[in-house]
Amino acid sequence: MPRTPRKILEKQDAVRGDWQALFRKHDADGDGRLDRQELLRLLQDVFEPGAGDAEVRASLDEFVALLDADGDGYVDPDEFAASWNAWFAASVEPVCALVIIDVQNDFIDGTLQVPDAAAIVPVVNGLRATGLFDVTVISMDWHPADHSSFVEVQAAGASPVPAHASQATPLTEVPAFGTAILRAPDGGPMAQTLWPRHCVQGTRGAENHPDLVVDFGDDDDDYNYSGPAVTCNNGDPAPVGGRLPPPSRQRAAAAKKKRVGRGGGGGGGGGGGGDVFVVKGCDARFDSYSAFWDNMKLAHTSLCEQLRTRGVTHVFMCGLALDVCVKFTALHAAEHAFMSYVVRDASRGLSADSNAAALEALAKGGVTVLDAAEVPAAIRGASLEEALDAARRASGVRSVVAAVDAESTGSGHIPPSQQQQQQNKKKTAQQQQQQQQQQRRGASLSPTRGRRVDSAGGGGASSSPPSSSPSLALWFHLGAVGAAIALLAGVLTAGVGQ
Numbered sequence: 001m002p003r004t005p006r007k008i009l010e011k012q013d014a015v016r017g018d019w020q021a022l023f024r025k026h027d028a029d030g031d032g033r034l035d036r037q038e039l040l041r042l043l044q045d046v047f048e049p050g051a052g053d054a055e056v057r058a059s060l061d062e063f064v065a066l067l068d069a070d071g072d073g074y075v076d077p078d079e080f081a082a083s084w085n086a087w088f089a090a091s092v093e094p095v096c097a098l099v100i101i102d103v104q105n106d107f108i109d110g111t112l113q114v115p116d117a118a119a120i121v122p123v124v125n126g127l128r129a130t131g132l133f134d135v136t137v138i139s140m141d142w143h144p145a146d147h148s149s150f151v152e153v154q155a156a157g158a159s160p161v162p163a164h165a166s167q168a169t170p171l172t173e174v175p176a177f178g179t180a181i182l183r184a185p186d187g188g189p190m191a192q193t194l195w196p197r198h199c200v201q202g203t204r205g206a207e208n209h210p211d212l213v214v215d216f217g218d219d220d221d222d223y224n225y226s227g228p229a230v231t232c233n234n235g236d237p238a239p240v241g242g243r244l245p246p247p248s249r250q251r252a253a254a255a256k257k258k259r260v261g262r263g264g265g266g267g268g269g270g271g272g273g274g275d276v277f278v279v280k281g282c283d284a285r286f287d288s289y290s291a292f293w294d295n296m297k298l299a300h301t302s303l304c305e306q307l308r309t310r311g312v313t314h315v316f317m318c319g320l321a322l323d324v325c326v327k328f329t330a331l332h333a334a335e336h337a338f339m340s341y342v343v344r345d346a347s348r349g350l351s352a353d354s355n356a357a358a359l360e361a362l363a364k365g366g367v368t369v370l371d372a373a374e375v376p377a378a379i380r381g382a383s384l385e386e387a388l389d390a391a392r393r394a395s396g397v398r399s400v401v402a403a404v405d406a407e408s409t410g411s412g413h414i415p416p417s418q419q420q421q422q423q424n425k426k427k428t429a430q431q432q433q434q435q436q437q438q439q440r441r442g443a444s445l446s447p448t449r450g451r452r453v454d455s456a457g458g459g460g461a462s463s464s465p466p467s468s469s470p471s472l473a474l475w476f477h478l479g480a481v482g483a484a485i486a487l488l489a490g491v492l493t494a495g496v497g498q
Helices: 011-015 020-026 036-046 052-058 059-066 077-092 117-129 153-156 247-253 304-307 322-336 352-364 371-381 384-411 416-444 470-497
Strands: 096-101 135-141 179-183 187-193 278-279 313-321 337-350 366-372 449-455 459-461
Touching: 020 036, 020 077, 036 052, 036 059, 052 059, 059 077, 059 384, 077 384, 096 117, 096 322, 117 313, 117 337, 117 371, 135 304, 135 322, 247 366, 313 322, 322 337, 322 352, 337 371, 366 371, 371 384
Parallel strands: 096 135, 096 313, 135 278, 313 337, 337 366
Antiparallel strands: 179 187, 449 459
């Protein structure tokens, strides 16, 4: 059975890299590294002992292999810090974000309706009500009226982006939900699905559903929220004077639903501590399905930065549509190395076939798909198994990157960071070897020439000391030099006497 990890560190301090105290605590001999037994005691301290002690012991060999990057049999501070920041801290004490994607009127009862979309609103609100999330993000489509993805814009011949040479038919003839090949900013082809006009800035269709719980923090009174959390794909403040997308008609409904979730609404926004708002699709030239990037990956939102600065390790995503914006956001979250989850019953897609394809893509991309009822267990159940799974993924990525680096730069290439690590290891080994030699030399020589003191402190005559001893060989060398000097002095004296 999965076991709940012991809370050995405060959550934020742990995620920010305060691993030194844990390392020092278990470095029993003070040599600045962890051997197998010290690492075992650390693992026993992190994961509750007792019934799971045998499981911890059984995993020791794999933990050593995963943590010990240079294969010297010890875990040094650099290796532990790298693993702590990459996967260990996330498994010990996760910091969780709920990312609510595009739960907007046009996708529910407007121009681009997703089947059964309204049914997810109470499920999403229920997730917030659990109080399990440290950060809540509201992602929203926020398009200009002349966006190139709108079939109405193309039909009117008003596209802000010209057709690519490979486009077979005039853009004016491409139907809704058809694919147009537009010219990308770099001149290449850019496939674009043409959608009915939706979520236009400042319209009702761009508003969040009136029953969706949102938290504007200290800005509930006037919604004049212009903080850095409200950004478009290029990182600039949201348009329309920096005001939030929901206009005044949603104030009455939203004002009744606030301060939900852990930390007063799930934490996150600007100075008021409310939700983080991310708007996307602001550039008329290309679409933006993901809450992280536009479709061409030419510009990003601030979402990754917002999550990183809050120490987020686990991202749970839900919303509309499962097979478009939810899918792309989840895959990009996994690409950014967040532990990524999609809440299936808090999401809906455009069709059964595309939903199935999306779920398959998510599974291949390392995204866990689960239902809302399973979320609390997933958050509370970070365990030894999860730590090992995360470590295996990180190890696999390192192997792939190393192989790619070797292919691109020539066989045998070692990245600079690894070169420095190896140089440091070599220097440390040389210093240790020199210290050991000095200790042996000190133990080998006694005040009486020709006698040797053994390692136990006992004495013994040595009429013919081993020639392999560097210190004794030095004595013989000095003796020979002394004899040569005495002989030379005798010759000089004899010459002077004559």
